[in-house]
Amino acid sequence: MFKIPFLNRLQFLACGAALAASTQIGAANTPAPVNTPIKLCAGTGHAALRPAPFGLTQVWQTNGSVPGAEIRIRQGEKLRIEAHNNLPEDTTIHWHGIRTPNAMDGVPDLTQNAIRAGETFLYEFDVPDAGPDGL
Ligand SMILES: [Cu+2]
8 A cells, every 4th residue: 555644735746646656556566667757756754653652753755655665667677767856955766786777876976966956867777687576
């Protein structure tokens, strides 16, 4: 189940399409269409990380949830991620443990320019390896 905890109006408007895309990619073993970018929207919010009586924790989240949505594609397919940065500062996505072209590896100011606050970057690369589940 895709959870949307506390989006403010701006985040909701900016990520509306992303949430629809995420629900679609959450379907088990259903690959995203190859040429359709998956939208990931990084933003601020609040989440219940600890049980009552503790309150909500301010978080940085993806598509309105912590952790972010699971992404599933088939080994060898091209992954296209449209990354929207709605955080108050620059960011990137690092694909830890996945072989990527260097320019897509998400190390700010080393392998790519940081995605500035309010901007979008398209990650696009073939995924040569299976994930930890090894389908
Ligand atoms: Cu890493």
